[in-house]
Amino acid sequence: MKTIIEPFKIKTVEPIRFTTREERERVLTEAGYNLFNIHSDDVLIDLLTDSGTAAMSAKQWAGIMEGDEAYAGSRSFYRFERVIKEITGFRHIIPTHQGRAAERILFGIVGGEGKSIPNNTHFDTTRANVEMSRAEAVDLPVPEGHIPSLVADFKGNMDLKALEALILRLGPARIPLCMLTVTNNSNGGQPVSMENIRRTAELCHAHGIPLFLDACRFAENAYFIKLREAGYKDRPIKEIVAEMFSYADGCTMSAKKDALVNIGGFLAVNDDALAQKARNILVVTEGFPTYGGLAGHDLEAIAQGLEEILDEHYLKYRIRMVAYAGNHLTRTGVPIVQPPGGHAIYIDAKAFLPHIPPHQYPGQALACEIYLHGGIRTCEIGSVMFGKTDPGSGEFRAANMELVRLAFPRRVYTQSHMDYVLECIREIFEKREALRGMKIVWEPEVLRHFTARFKPL
Numbered sequence: 001m002k003t004i005i006e007p008f009k010i011k012t013v014e015p016i017r018f019t020t021r022e023e024r025e026r027v028l029t030e031a032g033y034n035l036f037n038i039h040s041d042d043v044l045i046d047l048l049t050d051s052g053t054a055a056m057s058a059k060q061w062a063g064i065m066e067g068d069e070a071y072a073g074s075r076s077f078y079r080f081e082r083v084i085k086e087i088t089g090f091r092h093i094i095p096t097h098q099g100r101a102a103e104r105i106l107f108g109i110v111g112g113e114g115k116s117i118p119n120n121t122h123f124d125t126t127r128a129n130v131e132m133s134r135a136e137a138v139d140l141p142v143p144e145g146h147i148p149s150l151v152a153d154f155k156g157n158m159d160l161k162a163l164e165a166l167i168l169r170l171g172p173a174r175i176p177l178c179m180l181t182v183t184n185n186s187n188g189g190q191p192v193s194m195e196n197i198r199r200t201a202e203l204c205h206a207h208g209i210p211l212f213l214d215a216c217r218f219a220e221n222a223y224f225i226k227l228r229e230a231g232y233k234d235r236p237i238k239e240i241v242a243e244m245f246s247y248a249d250g251c252t253m254s255a256k257k258d259a260l261v262n263i264g265g266f267l268a269v270n271d272d273a274l275a276q277k278a279r280n281i282l283v284v285t286e287g288f289p290t291y292g293g294l295a296g297h298d299l300e301a302i303a304q305g306l307e308e309i310l311d312e313h314y315l316k317y318r319i320r321m322v323a324y325a326g327n328h329l330t331r332t333g334v335p336i337v338q339p340p341g342g343h344a345i346y347i348d349a350k351a352f353l354p355h356i357p358p359h360q361y362p363g364q365a366l367a368c369e370i371y372l373h374g375g376i377r378t379c380e381i382g383s384v385m386f387g388k389t390d391p392g393s394g395e396f397r398a399a400n401m402e403l404v405r406l407a408f409p410r411r412v413y414t415q416s417h418m419d420y421v422l423e424c425i426r427e428i429f430e431k432r433e434a435l436r437g438m439k440i441v442w443e444p445e446v447l448r449h450f451t452a453r454f455k456p457l
């Protein structure tokens with residue numbers, strides 16, 4: 001059989017609310033044209049993020065009931081710890097309330113003035129946590145990663161020459177660790193090859209620098225390795241995952257992605273002294289080391305989700321569903337980051353709206369129109385999220401790319417939801433010349449995309 005079907009049946013459903021264009025116009029104006037400010041009841045299909053939005057399985061919900069809420073030594077913690085140790089092989093597993101809490105603890109320890117943290121591409125919270133420690137966050141993606149239309153297998157890779165040059169220029173003492181984000185979320189959800197993980201590790205280790213994975217989407221990355229990298233076609237996904245982690249010295253993880261839960265995360269490390277320091281911070285700001293900011297039932301659901309994500313039928317469906325959307329848009333001429341990523345389609349708003357310059361935020365303009373036209377919520381990943389306007393001079397610095405991300409929650413929407421989304425984008429594409437840019441009328445000091453307010457030009 002060629003047809004790929006959802007590898008689950010549906011036991012519980014949630015209604016979605018239909019609105020009119022007039023209603024959405026009012027909602028968007030009140031929200032200051034920022035889609036983060038919209039009530040989810042006013043959204044028909046929510047593709048804002050794949051983070052924390054998964055549908056849990058019957059077994060995960062059963063785990064919620066099973067969860068042991070003991071303050072110390074919870075049975076659920078020991079299951080969580082055992083499953084993560086089996087998957088990653090790391091020695092110390094430290095639960096946190098989500099990915100950014102693991103980042104804050106890690107960079108609070110190793111970061112600081114004068115330090116540099118290289119990454120294939122830091123995601124926004126990772127960059128913010130590195131910078132909050134007053135270290136410098138350095139993005140070193142391979143050059144092809146910046147060319148949206150280019151089709152290549154592993155556009156998420158680290159630029160090894162650039163990494164070596166950075167190490168030689170700064171010296172290893174100023175680089176407390178190096179990170180690899182799998183898959184590379186800011187760069188189109190593109191995967192990192194096993195060869196690139198191995199060679200990044202070899203380069204780092206030759207200079208005594210530990211390598212950490214930002215592992216949120218490790219299973220999706222592993223499936224791309226299976227599909228695309230020589231020698232992995234017949235290897236079970238569990239082995240591929242184990243090999244990926246074997247090159248690293250630790251990881252941060254937002255369980256809200258590939259652990260199929262609505263909240264949770266962890267920091268995992270091999271270094272005993274680092275683990276001790278992390279637990280010291282954990283107990284002050286997150287919680288006791290056997291729950292770390294989570295309930296026992298969350299730990300149980302994460303452990304179960306991590307076992308489910310390694311199902312190859314699920315991963316095949318997941319990657320094919322995103323590819324289905326990407327291929328359809330490509331056929332209709334809509335410019336997207338090629339090839340389709342693991343968790344999302346990224347529309348190239350610069351190419352979609354060539355008449356709107358980056359300082360008028362083409363990605364934001366397109367995301368707003370997608371909401372107005374179809375009630376679909378997406379997310380700008382461009383100069384709103386990563387660009388900067390100097391508060392003194394007013395000088396504008398654009399992001400590398402102007403993207404609109406359609407991130408697909410796991411196990412939530414069916415193929416007919418997807419067809420509706422594709423029709424909506426197609427119709428906007430046909431009248432794209434009519435779209436206008438935006439200006440920012442208010443912005444906060446950090447992570448401006450979450451709360452900035454806009455006006456159409």
Ligand code: P70
Pocket residue numbers: 048049050051098099100101123125126181185214216253254255256264265379407
């Ligand atoms: C997303 C969310 C979170 C994330 C990540 C990587 C590679 C760490 C984290 C932090 C964030 C987001 C963005 C836009 C809209 C809503 C949410 N990514 N590393 O959707 O993890 O959120 O658990 O603290 O992608 O990509 P956490």
